Amino acid sequence: MTVAERMLSIDRRIIFLMIGLCTLIPLLYPVGLAIKVSPEVRAVYDYMESLPEGSVFLLSLDFDPASKPELYPQAVALLRHAFKKNLRVIAMTLWLPGTGMADEVVSRVARESEKTAGRDYAFLGWSPGGSSVIINMGQDLYKAFPTDYNNQPTKDLEVLRGVQSLRDVNYVVSLAAGTTGIETWYVFGKDKYKFELGGGCTGVIAPGLYPLLRSGQINGLIGGLRGAAEYEVLIGRKDIAVAGMDAQSATHFAIILLAILCNVFYFSIRTSRKAVGQN
Amino acid sequence: MTFLRRQLPLLITFVTGILFAVQYYVPHPLSEQMLTSVSKWLQIIGGFALVLGVTSLFHIHAVKIRRRESGWGYSVVLYAAIVATMAAGFGYSPAAGQWINGKETIKGAMTAFGWVYAYMMVPLQGTMFAILAFFIASAAYRSFRARSREAAVLLIAAVIVMLGRVPLGEHLIPISGDITQWILNVLNASVRRAILIGISLGAVALSLKIIFGVERAYLGGGKE
Numbered sequence: 001m002t003v004a005e006r007m008l009s010i011d012r013r014i015i016f017l018m019i020g021l022c023t024l025i026p027l028l029y030p031v032g033l034a035i036k037v038s039p040e041v042r043a044v045y046d047y048m049e050s051l052p053e054g055s056v057f058l059l060s061l062d063f064d065p066a067s068k069p070e071l072y073p074q075a076v077a078l079l080r081h082a083f084k085k086n087l088r089v090i091a092m093t094l095w096l097p098g099t100g101m102a103d104e105v106v107s108r109v110a111r112e113s114e115k116t117a118g119r120d121y122a123f124l125g126w127s128p129g130g131s132s133v134i135i136n137m138g139q140d141l142y143k144a145f146p147t148d149y150n151n152q153p154t155k156d157l158e159v160l161r162g163v164q165s166l167r168d169v170n171y172v173v174s175l176a177a178g179t180t181g182i183e184t185w186y187v188f189g190k191d192k193y194k195f196e197l198g199g200g201c202t203g204v205i206a207p208g209l210y211p212l213l214r215s216g217q218i219n220g221l222i223g224g225l226r227g228a229a230e231y232e233v234l235i236g237r238k239d240i241a242v243a244g245m246d247a248q249s250a251t252h253f254a255i256i257l258l259a260i261l262c263n264v265f266y267f268s269i270r271t272s273r274k275a276v277g278q279n
Numbered sequence: 280m281t282f283l284r285r286q287l288p289l290l291i292t293f294v295t296g297i298l299f300a301v302q303y304y305v306p307h308p309l310s311e312q313m314l315t316s317v318s319k320w321l322q323i324i325g326g327f328a329l330v331l332g333v334t335s336l337f338h339i340h341a342v343k344i345r346r347r348e349s350g351w352g353y354s355v356v357l358y359a360a361i362v363a364t365m366a367a368g369f370g371y372s373p374a375a376g377q378w379i380n381g382k383e384t385i386k387g388a389m390t391a392f393g394w395v396y397a398y399m400m401v402p403l404q405g406t407m408f409a410i411l412a413f414f415i416a417s418a419a420y421r422s423f424r425a426r427s428r429e430a431a432v433l434l435i436a437a438v439i440v441m442l443g444r445v446p447l448g449e450h451l452i453p454i455s456g457d458i459t460q461w462i463l464n465v466l467n468a469s470v471r472r473a474i475l476i477g478i479s480l481g482a483v484a485l486s487l488k489i490i491f492g493v494e495r496a497y498l499g500g501g502k503e
Contacts, residue, residue, distance in 0.1 A: 019413050139315035150385075245446055262423055266426075
């Protein structure tokens, strides 16, 4: 067995250790490189900035705990921005396993921003049906959610005054880890009820949403941890997403290095085999 | 019986399919009222799907345990976890003085169900997803090889996007960010759009086949 062959069949635990260290070391010793803001993230920020005080902002946290590292920081940044702008915030989820986490993040950021439940924001919780929940909200929000997560009748909530359906919402952002998510909000919501829609998603599904972005079906897109870090930079509150970018830089470089090494060894084996064949 | 099993479902599918395809273009209050009612029905049916899912899960694992099939021990763990979580979810909270009713928090205080969610489900799901990074790195090392011209193009594009999506890449090679944006916005978006159009046309064709009774697999049974 040649050196190249031996290197290609290296124990994968060495690779695991390398990735572990590339994640851990930058978290312990952050470098803090500058983060460039992309136009798609800026578009979400600019639209939020353009909303006058008291506008209705609906945040749909359509993800489960598996996507927490990427989408939770996005939710925190968006909620901070919305509360800072004194927007009326309606939060909900279309993913049942994400209900507890969605409640926790909304309550935590509201508490930190000194906002009151029912007056400044409402967490509607989860309702079964996926796309039909969106249609139902578009027809009559109070039929889709007769009570909020804390069993308060939604008709009595001050924050929902004047809001009868999705037609009365100024901006909807869906933070999605898959389906049901951004596409569902577009097809069953924006297309019929004519509200502006933005999106946030995991890095894995972001490339699949670019056609919606380019055609204006969504006005902006926050993609992965990088997108969350960009939003944190825009609102001037650097937090866990920015902190995680150094680790992401290191792991990306480690994977690039591994891919290069793999090809170097692969071509060296191929060349040597060809040479043997010619002889 | 054949009428109830075959003709009636086909008739209902045909009538509702045509009705709701037309409904989209009719903004009359009556049409909107009809949509409101039906979307509420769909929500209720969605709730029943949950019950069906849990029942099916219980049944499959009960059979596994009874027959002592390979890995039946995991089924016991799953059973114990479901029962314990359900007990926590349906239980009574003495601190809040009310039934938990599937809530993670009541008046800001964490319930037993919330504890299970926050300290078991969230870390477990997070760990499962985090492990992916390690396997991706291992797979990249073993299989990301430029075996053909197409594979080489994919490899180069992947390296550029990986560089352009992190601050270190943009710091070392400033143009990598712009090239990444171009790859995502032009190459990726156009290919994805073509795929989306294909999928959508397929969905329209399938819907028409279901509405007109050409496609009947959803009726089950397999026999006419």
